[in-house]
Amino acid sequence: MSARPGVVAVFGRLDAAVAAIESLKAKGYANYRVYSPVPRPELADAMAKKESPVRLFTLFGALTGTAFGFFYAIATSLDWPLVTGGKPIVSWPPFIVIGFETTILIGALVTVAGMFLFAGLPKLGRAPGYDPRFSDDKFGVVAFGGPAQLAEAREIFTAAGAEEVKDV
């Protein structure tokens, strides 16, 4: 991935970065990447991304957790049948607490696993075009593609008001 030729632009202003993304999209670019120190709704709107599939992981994890909690409490109660307080062996009201806690525990952990999977973390190598300023106060847009596309991207970035444009 690091071998991909591209052009990176450094923006000091959010609106300039947004303008660059919009022009890239208008020209039909799909292969670009944006770095920012904070998530901004302006950037997200300009990129118009699809809903993150992390939410399906959340749902799946939570339902697994509920099923696991109830199963565990019921199965172990049947395995060691001990009558307490004259209540039935499988007495579901107290098991709600167990099911509730495991819903949250497994749901939360699977959600985090989903984020790591979709965001491509951990990513300990270099990222093309990344600059330490992008975690400080600059926004970065990287365009990938063939020579003709990159020449066009370079023009778009300069027109949008990039502070710096360079090859990666």
Added chain:
Amino acid sequence: MATLAAPAPPGARAETPPSYAETNRDIIATLRPPGRKYFIGMAFVLAGLAFGAFCWAWQLRFGLGVTGYTPPIFWGTYITCFVFWVGIAHSGTLISAILLLFRSGWRTAVYRTAEAMTVFAVMTAGLFPILHLGRAWYFYWVMPYPNFRGVWSNFKSPLVWDVFAISTYLTVSATFLLMGLIPDVAAVRDQARGWRKKLYGLVSFGWKGSDREWHHFGRMYLYLAGFATPLVLSVHSVVSWDFAMSIVPGWHATIFAPYFVAGAIFSGCGMVITILVPLRKAFHLERYVQVRHFESLAKVCLLTASIVAYAYATEFFMAWYSGNPFERASFYNRAFGQYWWATWIMLTCNAFIPQLLWFKKIRTSIKSLFVISIFINIGMWFERFVIIVTGLSHEYEPWQWRYYLPRWPELGIVLGSFCWFSMWFLLFIKFFPSVAIAEVKEALPPPGTRGAER
């Protein structure tokens, strides 16, 4: 410890919002090598912790007889501390998760501190059920695991619910804290050099702040907040059921769950104020942690103090109104019996003193807030002492009534627990940004918009 740039002079241009770069610089500056005061503080903390460890060793060697336990009072200072520390944890999750869902802007400056406090408080609380065991090395028996004896834990017992609630809480709140730290640790990495850069790079999982990362991260963070919100309400409810599911007069009440949750948030916000006041001064964070943040915390304290005061009133009223002689005797004993002093400390610190927060002048005075927050910490510790010890010391049979006071090994362990908590906190503030860099920036006008032009 990672950097470099000098911090802004205290109070510099407090009226204008800081820029992204200033935020980055000022907050990362808190990680610079600590001074002498820090090490002196750390030495005191470690000495206290060592004394606590000695007390525990003493108790293990000579048995629980070295504590003040007098049958039937087997839940004393340790369980008081357990509930106290779990309670302290709660406001961290309130501020980081519930206020995130409410899109409450003031949380950004204070939530990292509160969330770190949550994790360390649960780590402290989790020690106490083990500390109060006579044979502490068997603590794992409460965990349901396959074993030779074919015995499983009793899932109908609130004590087992507690194991599930507390361990889930510790896991989820630690996850929440670590996930929130990822972008900030990446920002620290980018300002660091040498082996520190590598280490912070590893801890940040190689975070680069790309659109793809932020996209999924934002969703994940929102859902974690969504999980943490019902979790925090459930944890202290489950803790309260350790008491309320029994039939001890003074414990067996349906009000316990909401009453405990409100008390937990109250005590936790008090502790956040107690921690933030010196932290802000030591790190010159006046531009980020402002008086209005303290005022908001004070308002949460006022609200929850009033809920707690209402719960006290309801408890006394219901004891009278129920007509149950045991319940009446228990509450008469609480206010005027042998533990009257503990009850009145509790009422004064929790119900009366926080009413001063109705006055804006007091809410916006850091000094008076600090003093009030100390009273809140004391009062909430005594609330748990009152509930546990007066309940057990005055059950049904008059010949069983006893008087319990903690002995020195217990007090040593209480001191040790505060030092254990402080040790983690002192380590945290020098290794990780104690104010959320990315979230503070998020609340600022971004460069290139009208608010940021200067």
